[in-house]
Amino acid sequence: MAVSLRDLQPAQLPAASPVSPDKGLSGAGHLPRVVIVGAGFGGLAAATGLKGAAVQVTVIDRRNYHLFQPLLYQVATAALSPADIAQPIRSILKRQQNATVLLGRVTGIDTAARAVLIPGPDPRIERRVPYDYLIVATGARHAYFGHDEWEPFAPGLKKIEDATDVRRRIPLAFEQAESAAEPTERQALLTFVIVGGGPTGVELAGAIAELAGKALVAEFRAIDPREARVILVEAGPRLLPAFPERLSTIARRALERLGVEVRLGAAVTACDAGGAAIGAERLPSRCIIWAAGVAASPAGKWLSAERDRAGRVKVGPDLSVPGHPEIFVIGDSALATDARGNPLPGIAPAAKQAGQYVARLIRARLAGRKAPPPFRYRHLGNLATIGRKSAVADFGRLRLSGRLAWLLWGLVHIYFLIGFRNRLVVSLDWLWAYVTFQRGARLITGPIE
Amino acid sequence: MAVSLRDLQPAQLPAASPVSPDKGLSGAGHLPRVVIVGAGFGGLAAATGLKGAAVQVTVIDRRNYHLFQPLLYQVATAALSPADIAQPIRSILKRQQNATVLLGRVTGIDTAARAVLIPGPDPRIERRVPYDYLIVATGARHAYFGHDEWEPFAPGLKKIEDATDVRRRIPLAFEQAESAAEPTERQALLTFVIVGGGPTGVELAGAIAELAGKALVAEFRAIDPREARVILVEAGPRLLPAFPERLSTIARRALERLGVEVRLGAAVTACDAGGAAIGAERLPSRCIIWAAGVAASPAGKWLSAERDRAGRVKVGPDLSVPGHPEIFVIGDSALATDARGNPLPGIAPAAKQAGQYVARLIRARLAGRKAPPPFRYRHLGNLATIGRKSAVADFGRLRLSGRLAWLLWGLVHIYFLIGFRNRLVVSLDWLWAYVTFQRGARLITGPIE
Numbered sequence: 001m002a003v004s005l006r007d008l009q010p011a012q013l014p015a016a017s018p019v020s021p022d023k024g025l026s027g028a029g030h031l032p033r034v035v036i037v038g039a040g041f042g043g044l045a046a047a048t049g050l051k052g053a054a055v056q057v058t059v060i061d062r063r064n065y066h067l068f069q070p071l072l073y074q075v076a077t078a079a080l081s082p083a084d085i086a087q088p089i090r091s092i093l094k095r096q097q098n099a100t101v102l103l104g105r106v107t108g109i110d111t112a113a114r115a116v117l118i119p120g121p122d123p124r125i126e127r128r129v130p131y132d133y134l135i136v137a138t139g140a141r142h143a144y145f146g147h148d149e150w151e152p153f154a155p156g157l158k159k160i161e162d163a164t165d166v167r168r169r170i171p172l173a174f175e176q177a178e179s180a181a182e183p184t185e186r187q188a189l190l191t192f193v194i195v196g197g198g199p200t201g202v203e204l205a206g207a208i209a210e211l212a213g214k215a216l217v218a219e220f221r222a223i224d225p226r227e228a229r230v231i232l233v234e235a236g237p238r239l240l241p242a243f244p245e246r247l248s249t250i251a252r253r254a255l256e257r258l259g260v261e262v263r264l265g266a267a268v269t270a271c272d273a274g275g276a277a278i279g280a281e282r283l284p285s286r287c288i289i290w291a292a293g294v295a296a297s298p299a300g301k302w303l304s305a306e307r308d309r310a311g312r313v314k315v316g317p318d319l320s321v322p323g324h325p326e327i328f329v330i331g332d333s334a335l336a337t338d339a340r341g342n343p344l345p346g347i348a349p350a351a352k353q354a355g356q357y358v359a360r361l362i363r364a365r366l367a368g369r370k371a372p373p374p375f376r377y378r379h380l381g382n383l384a385t386i387g388r389k390s391a392v393a394d395f396g397r398l399r400l401s402g403r404l405a406w407l408l409w410g411l412v413h414i415y416f417l418i419g420f421r422n423r424l425v426v427s428l429d430w431l432w433a434y435v436t437f438q439r440g441a442r443l444i445t446g447p448i449e
Numbered sequence: 450m451a452v453s454l455r456d457l458q459p460a461q462l463p464a465a466s467p468v469s470p471d472k473g474l475s476g477a478g479h480l481p482r483v484v485i486v487g488a489g490f491g492g493l494a495a496a497t498g499l500k501g502a503a504v505q506v507t508v509i510d511r512r513n514y515h516l517f518q519p520l521l522y523q524v525a526t527a528a529l530s531p532a533d534i535a536q537p538i539r540s541i542l543k544r545q546q547n548a549t550v551l552l553g554r555v556t557g558i559d560t561a562a563r564a565v566l567i568p569g570p571d572p573r574i575e576r577r578v579p580y581d582y583l584i585v586a587t588g589a590r591h592a593y594f595g596h597d598e599w600e601p602f603a604p605g606l607k608k609i610e611d612a613t614d615v616r617r618r619i620p621l622a623f624e625q626a627e628s629a630a631e632p633t634e635r636q637a638l639l640t641f642v643i644v645g646g647g648p649t650g651v652e653l654a655g656a657i658a659e660l661a662g663k664a665l666v667a668e669f670r671a672i673d674p675r676e677a678r679v680i681l682v683e684a685g686p687r688l689l690p691a692f693p694e695r696l697s698t699i700a701r702r703a704l705e706r707l708g709v710e711v712r713l714g715a716a717v718t719a720c721d722a723g724g725a726a727i728g729a730e731r732l733p734s735r736c737i738i739w740a741a742g743v744a745a746s747p748a749g750k751w752l753s754a755e756r757d758r759a760g761r762v763k764v765g766p767d768l769s770v771p772g773h774p775e776i777f778v779i780g781d782s783a784l785a786t787d788a789r790g791n792p793l794p795g796i797a798p799a800a801k802q803a804g805q806y807v808a809r810l811i812r813a814r815l816a817g818r819k820a821p822p823p824f825r826y827r828h829l830g831n832l833a834t835i836g837r838k839s840a841v842a843d844f845g846r847l848r849l850s851g852r853l854a855w856l857l858w859g860l861v862h863i864y865f866l867i868g869f870r871n872r873l874v875v876s877l878d879w880l881w882a883y884v885t886f887q888r889g890a891r892l893i894t895g896p897i898e
Contacts, residue, residue, distance in 0.1 A: 064620060064893045081530035083890035088620075090668035091887070100670045103624040103893075127628070160894050171513060171537075175552040179576070219539035221549045421881050421889050425874065432870050438540070441532035444513045444552075445609050 031056045031098075032366060035116055035131035037106050037299070039066050039089045042331030042351035043137035049359025051096045054366065058129060060116065062105040064088055067160060068417055070348060071426070073200055075163035076289075077170065077207035078439040082160045084425050087418045102129065109134070109302040111324060133326050133362050136299045136313070137355065140332035140346060143295035143310065150271035154193075154288040157200060166289055168444050170208060173287045174216060175444070177223050188284035190228040193276045195268050196292030197234025198241070199384040202251055204289060205232040206387035209258040214388075215439050230260045231285075233278060235267045235292070240392065242345060243382050247392040250401045254386040268292075294346055296333045303327065308335050317374030319358055328361075330354035336375065344377050348416070353377055385409045388434065480505045480547075481815060484565050484580035486555050486748070488515050488538045491780030491800035492586035498808025500545045503815065507578060509565065511554040513537055517866055519797060520875070521606050522649055525615035525738075526656035527888040533874050535609065536867045551578065558583070558751040560773060582775050582811050585748045585762070586804065589781035589795060592744035592759065599720035603642075603737040606649060615738055617893050619657060622736045623665060624893070626672050637733035639677040642725045644717050645741030646683025647690070648833040651700055653738060654681040655836035658707040663837075664888050679709045680734075682727060684716045684741070689841065691794060692831050696841040699850045703835040717741075743795055745782045752776065757784050766823030768807055777810075779803035785824065793826050797865070802826055834858045837883065 032055045036043045039061040047059050065086040074080045093099040104118035104127070115128040142156030155165050170192070177189035190212075194205045209230045216225035232239075232255065238248040239255075239262065252262050263278060270277035275285040296311035305313045305321050312335035313321060319336060321327045330336075331351030336344045344350045357375045364371055381395035383405070391406035393399065400408065410430060417423050433439055481504045485492045488510040496508050514535040523529040542548040553567035553576070564577040591605030604614050619641070626638035639661075643654045658679045665674035681688075681704065687697040688704075688711065701711050712727060719726035724734040745760035754762045754770050761784035762770060768785060770776045779785075780800030785793045793799045806824045813820055830844035832854070840855035842848065849857065859879060866872050878889055 064624060064891070078532075081532045081890075082894065083527075083530045083892055086892050088668075088891045090665075091891070094668045101668075102628060103621075104628070160892065164894075172552075175513060179551060179553070216539075219537075219543050219550075421878075421885075421887070424877065424881075425889070428873065428877070429870075432873075436870075438870070441530075442513070442537045442540070443532055443535050443609065445531065445613075 032132040033058065033130060034133045034135065034362060035060065035129055036135045036137060037061075037116060038137035038139055038297075038331075038333075039063075039101075040069070040137055040139050040331060040351060041348040042139075042355040043135065044089075044092065045352040045355025046135045046137065046330065046359050047093060047099055047355075048096065049356045050098065050362065053098065053359075053363055055098060055133075055362070057096070057099040058102055058131075059089060059093065059099060060102045060104055060106060060118065060129065061089055062103070064090070064101075064103055066092060066418060068413075068422075069158070070199075071413060071417075072157050072160070072163050073204045073207065075160065075441070076157055076166035076204065077211060078167050078441040078443075079207070079433055080426060080429055081441050082164065084422050084429065085417065086160065087422065092418060106138075106302070109136075111303060111327065114326070131326075134328070135355070135358055136303070136327065136329045136333060137331045137351065138297035138299045138333045140294045140296050140310075140312075142290055143293035144290070145293055147271070150290070153273060154195060154271040154276070154290040156290040157204075164445065167441065169287050169289075170211070171442055172444050174212075174220065174223070174225060174228075176286070178220050179222070184284070186223065187229075188275060189286045190223065190225075191275070191283060191285040191287070192228065192230045193283055193285045193288045194230070194232045195271075195276070195288065195290050197232060197236065197239040197262075197264070198291060199382075201232055201234070201291035202239055202255065202384050202386055204291060205230050205255055205260045205262075206258055206385070206390075209255070209260045210387045211439065213259060215442075226259075230258075231263060231283060232260055233263045233266050233268055233276070235265070237265055239264070240382075240384055243384070243392060243394050244399060247394055247399060247401060251384065251386055251392050254390045254401075258387050294332065299329065299333045303329070305329075310335075318361060318371065319354055319375050328358045330358060336377070338377050345379075347382075349380050350377055383409045383412060481581040482507065482579060483582045483584065483811060484509065484578055485584040485586060486510075486565060487586035487588060487746075487780075487782075488512075488550075489518070489586055489588050489780060489800060490797040491588075491804040492584065493538075493541065494801040494804025495584045495586065495777075495779065495808050496542060496548055496804075497545065498805045499547065499811065502547065502808075502812055504547060504582075504811070506545070506548040507551055507580075508538060508542065508548060509551045509553055509555060509567065509578065510538055511552070513539070513550075513552055515541060515867060516609060517862075517871075518607070519648075520862060520866075521609070521612050522653045522656065524609065524612035524890070525606055525653065526619065526660060527616050527890040527892075528656070528882055529875060529878055530890050531609045531613065533871055533878065534866065536871060541867055555587075555751070558585075560752060560776065563775070580775075583777070584804070584807055585752070585776065585778045585782060586780045586800065587746035587748045587782045589743045589745050589759075589761075591739055592742035593739070594742055596720070599739070602722060603644060603720040603725070603739040605739040606653075613894065616890065618736050619660070620891055621893050623661075623669065623672070623674060623677075625735070627669050628671070633733070635672065636678075637724060638735045639672065639674075640724070640732060640734040640736070641677065641679045642732055642734045642737045643679070643681045644720075644725070644737065644739050646681060646685065646688040646711075646713070647740060648831075650681055650683070650740035651688055651704065651833050651835060653740060654679050654704055654709045654711075655707055655834070655839075658704070658709045659836045660888065662708060664891075675708075679707075680712060680732060681709055682712045682715050682717055682725070684714065686714055688713070689831075689833055692833070692841060692843050693848060696843055696848060696850060700833065700835055700841050703839045703850075707836050743781065748778065748782045752778070754778075759784075767810060767820065768803055768824050777807045779807060785826070787826050794828075796831075798829050799826055832858045832861060 068085040071085045108117040115130045118127045173189045180186040212225045212228035266278045300307035300313045313329040332346045385391040391409040393405040517534040520534045557566040564579045567576045622638045629635040661674045661677035715727045749756035749762045762778040781795045834840040840858040841850045842854040
């Protein structure tokens with residue numbers, strides 16, 4: 001580990017001001033410092049939950065934007081542009097006077113000295129951001145079940161760069177098929193394999209099938225895009241395992257109507273430049289997309305905390321790390337359980353509620369009030385869309401499918417997008433796509449060979 | 450050069466159909482083949498000018514989209530998304546039944562055998578696209594006056610990737626300044642040097658000054674974005690040399706009001722990681738943008754044709770290459786002259802008119818009609834914008850500046866954008882930026898270190 005040459009003093013103090021050596025809880029002439037690592041749904045909810053509190057909030061993220069991940073697949077399928085679903089963190093927290101934003105890649109946490117470690121532009125100099133309270137909300141990335149060598153052939157969808165990579169691969173496959181000489185090569189180029197039958201996989205499969213069946217028709221001369229095969233592979237017995245069984249069946253039928261081949265109980269056994277394999281069966285394909293498996297960020301390692309196989313940190317009923325009442329882990333990086341002991345789902349509302357809870361808890365502690373009761377997740381429902389006019393929605397007693405669910409899906413996603421401009425642009429883009437069947441962002445950027 | 454293993458048969462024939470060995474002009478059971486390399490303003494105008502003609506048109510481009518380059522700087526300054534100013538070539542030519550689009554990087558032209566060479570996915574196999582008429586419209590890239598080693602430190606603006614690279618560099622400089630320890634380092638990070646006082650340089654300088662002076666204010670805690678220096682360097686005696694002198698002065702004053710430092714008669718003598726140098730003066734900067742110098746694409750080399758120092762092919766009065774009446778070079782890759790012998794400007798209207806002219810000429814030749822009179826460029830005017838409310842416009846006798854010119858600039862650029870969706874989205878984005886001072890696409894994608 002590099003030598004720490006200086007401390008970084010967050011929030012409102014000019015950068016050149018002298019740094020207090022004190023790292024204890026409050027008392028030393030500064031406000032309690034709350035450091036939040038990660039500006040996803042959980043981290044931002046915690047930050048905004050502390051608005052107006054007598055604390056210094058520092059939000060650290062390695063990106064300058066908050067990403068609305070539930071719509072990332074729409075960037076991958078060229079329906080939206082990256083900027084439509086991302087908002088600069090600074091701009092979100094602009095009016096929150098007690099919040100500072102720091103762009104940086106956290107590499108470790110010194111829990112003894114209570115500081116977050118960020119390498120500086122000069123790698124020999126390590127920057128340290130001291131905290132009194134730490135909220136870790138670093139999210140998750142996709143996992144390949146021990147087969148990380150599959151990643152180059154089957155990219156996942158967690159970052160904007162992933163989405164623009166997939167957005168490049170899909171039309172590039174059609175372009176290459178148009179000038180392919182061999183029928184077998186052409187067929188492989190027109191075969192799209194999506195691994196994972198959760199909401200992302202279902203939404204991607206539907207969107208690609210529609211792209212091939214509608215948007216691209218009449219644009220090619222040598223191939224017919226409608227010949228494209230879209231194969232959705234799910235290891236479990238049904239799609240959308242978090243939904244009621246009836247909605248899974250509806251989703252499968254809706255996808256099949258769009259021409260998607262749904263393979264259930266089918267585990268992928270290989271991914272390489274030639275395609276994917278399901279058991280002994282080879283699926284020649286030049287475009288595999290990974291929508292299965294989730295592994296938590298390395299936050300658990302930084303904290304040397306107990307974690308499950310996916311790397312999620314086991315947290316207590318108040319979301320703090322056992323033995324560290326000043327450290328909280330929320331969202332996809334945490335393994336929190338509900339009253340019955342079931343792990344919470346890795347979805348945006350769960351992360352948001354956790355962030356809000358931790359903000360309330362810190363406020364209570366600082367005010368010397370009784371701590372709030374243990375965190376309780378309120379499940380609001382599940383939503384997944386299947387192409388252009390259909391969706392499934394599960395709100396406990398209320399279960400919807402078809403057009404009404406689709407409309408609801410659209411409204412909910414627009415409502416939760418941050419930034420009025422994004423809401424407006426996404427609404428217009430969807431309306432446009434609905435009326436014309438066209439997608440606005442069909443660009444192949446980056447290398448084409 | 451690789452061995453040609455097969456010919457590629459364009460337009461309407463299925464890819465697997467047998468290929469005619471014939472390469473002569475018409476007569477052999479196929480329609481005359483017009484191959485257009487490059488789908489910029491010139492190439493597209495030529496393609497659409499041949500709509501309905503009894504020819505097979507093949508448009509080859511290494512990108513799948515037509516790019517509206519005049520607005521590229523707005524992607525660089527986060528006002529627009531790449532997809533807003535790009536449109537898939539296939540989608541533009543979808544309804545033109547005699548046109549085929551081929552994605553590929555041309556590496557040479559066999560003028561004796563009349564074929565365009567494209568390496569296939571397997572580099573040992575070269576694909577050949579035979580032509581009866583060839584239109585080369587491959588545009589230009591920026592030139593560093595023999596100092597190509599400056600490019601990594603001073604990226605130019607020709608491709609979408611250039612623009613997203615600059616879009617990354619600008620906010621990243623502010624982010625790094627926010628956490629910079631040394632005042633000198635902070636100042637270098639907040640110094641933006643733009644080289645070249647043509648329309649792109651003027652528009653970029655104005656946009657960056659506005660970004661710093663308006664959009665980013667209140668988002669940072671340690672720095673004040675208004676402290677940023679924006680320096681526009683022009684080697685000639687005035688900005689916008691293609692405009693009347695009075696408008697150059699107006700542009701300079703408008704930029705200075707925005708806080709831009711305009712350096713005229715100042716030649717850049719070095720660009721490196723530390724900044725730029727003007728003569729003996731060092732300008733420490735972490736963000737230099739190159740908006741000067743233009744070099745034609747390598748098309749002249751492919752044709753072994755006579756060319757000027759910038760690599761532009763000298764063409765005859767009908768835009769054909771001397772000795773090759775079947776080959777035309779148009780747009781920025783050509784050195785065409787007007788009636789007085791002055792070279793045509795490297796702007797979109799000149800390329801478009803040339804494309805339309807060549808299409809008319811080919812139609813006349815095929816119909817056995819008299820060739821049209823030599824190409825005459827009709828200058829429509831010059832427009833450049835300076836920030837949010839000001840622009841200069843020169844239409845010969847009509848010269849405008851200020852708000853009216855700015856409105857005109859906006860209307861003209863929206864009118865010429867291809868695709869109704871793009872027009873709508875760009876209009877809304879501009880309206881949004883005008884009302885709120887915010888820019889919608891402030892994303893730092895790609896590596897942040």
